[in-house]
Amino acid sequence: MxxxxxxxxxxxxxxxxxxxxxxxxxxxxxxxxxxxxxxxxxxxxxxxxxxxxxxxxxxxxxxxxxPSGVFESNVAYRKKSMRPEKEAIAAKAATLVEPGMSVMIDDSTTALELARLLPRFEPLTVVTNFLEALNLLSGERGVHLMALGGDYDPLHDSFLGVPCVEAVEALRVDVCFVSTSSVVGDHAFHQEQRIVAVKRAMLAAAGRKVLMIDHSKIGRTALYRLAPLSAFDLVLIDDRTPPDVLRSLDESGVPYEIAPVRAPA
Known part of the structure; x- marks a missing residue:
C-alpha cells in the first residue's frame, strides 16, 4: 500500500x-x-x-x-542530463592522458565521467575540488590524489571560495580538463562568479587546457564570462553539435575534436 x-x-x-x-x-x-x-x-x-x-x-x-542564465542546475540533475554525450566526450578526453601525468579536473559532471576512466592510466596524479570524484578515486592505489580544499558547497558537491583558488594557484599540472554551462559565440560562460574564479585559476595552473562541452551548452545563456575559446588548447564536443557551430569554430581557428556518441543499445 x-x-x-x-x-x-x-x-x-x-x-x-x-x-x-x-x-x-x-x-x-x-x-x-x-x-x-x-x-x-x-x-x-x-x-x-x-x-x-x-x-x-x-x-x-x-x-x-x-538551468537559467543565473542558476546552474543541482549536481544531482546535471548527472542525469546528457549522459551519453558526456561519456563520449570523457572517452575522447581520456586519449589525452598518459601514465605519469598530473591531471586537474573541475567539479563538472563531464569531468566526473572522465574521472571514472583515469585509473587505467596509473600511475597518475589527479587534482580536483569535486567531492564525488575524490571519493571515486580514493581507493585507487596508483592514483596520487590531491584534494583542493575550501568552502564545501552541497549543491555542487565541491569545494569553492578563496581557499580553493589559493590552493590551485600553488600548483602546476600537465593538463586541466574543465567544462562549463554555456558557450555563446567565441566565449565560454558560467552562471556563478565563485565557480568562474576557481575554473580560471585551474586554467592558469595548467600546461594544457581542455574544454569539454556537450551540444546542449551551445547558445545557452549564462551571466559571467569564463574565457575565450581561444584560451583553450583543445575543445571537445559531441557529434550531435550543429554544423553551423562547427563552421564557426573552423572560421575562428579554435582547435576542436568531435566525440562520437554511442547509439542506444
Missing amino acids: SQDKSQLGPAQRRREISDHVLTEGSASAADLAERFGVSPMTIYRDIDELEREGVLRKFRGGVTAQ
Missing part, C-alpha cells in the same frame, strides 16, 4: 519534491499539491524554501531543476 504523502513532515516532503523535480526536470505547483495532498499555499512555501537553498528555482506556477 502506497504511503499517504499528505502525512509527510515538511522536511521529508521537500526532499521528495526535490527528488521528483530533479527526475522530471520541472513540475507545476498544482501538480505537486495534488501529488502530496497538501494545499497550494503549503507547496509554495516548500518551493520558496527549496529555491532559498538553491536546490531548485521557481518559475510562474511551478518549479524547475533546469
Whole structure:
C-alpha cells in the first residue's frame, strides 16, 4: 500500500519534491499539491524554501531543476542530463592522458565521467575540488590524489571560495580538463562568479587546457564570462553539435575534436 504523502513532515516532503523535480526536470505547483495532498499555499512555501537553498528555482506556477542564465542546475540533475554525450566526450578526453601525468579536473559532471576512466592510466596524479570524484578515486592505489580544499558547497558537491583558488594557484599540472554551462559565440560562460574564479585559476595552473562541452551548452545563456575559446588548447564536443557551430569554430581557428556518441543499445 502506497504511503499517504499528505502525512509527510515538511522536511521529508521537500526532499521528495526535490527528488521528483530533479527526475522530471520541472513540475507545476498544482501538480505537486495534488501529488502530496497538501494545499497550494503549503507547496509554495516548500518551493520558496527549496529555491532559498538553491536546490531548485521557481518559475510562474511551478518549479524547475533546469538551468537559467543565473542558476546552474543541482549536481544531482546535471548527472542525469546528457549522459551519453558526456561519456563520449570523457572517452575522447581520456586519449589525452598518459601514465605519469598530473591531471586537474573541475567539479563538472563531464569531468566526473572522465574521472571514472583515469585509473587505467596509473600511475597518475589527479587534482580536483569535486567531492564525488575524490571519493571515486580514493581507493585507487596508483592514483596520487590531491584534494583542493575550501568552502564545501552541497549543491555542487565541491569545494569553492578563496581557499580553493589559493590552493590551485600553488600548483602546476600537465593538463586541466574543465567544462562549463554555456558557450555563446567565441566565449565560454558560467552562471556563478565563485565557480568562474576557481575554473580560471585551474586554467592558469595548467600546461594544457581542455574544454569539454556537450551540444546542449551551445547558445545557452549564462551571466559571467569564463574565457575565450581561444584560451583553450583543445575543445571537445559531441557529434550531435550543429554544423553551423562547427563552421564557426573552423572560421575562428579554435582547435576542436568531435566525440562520437554511442547509439542506444
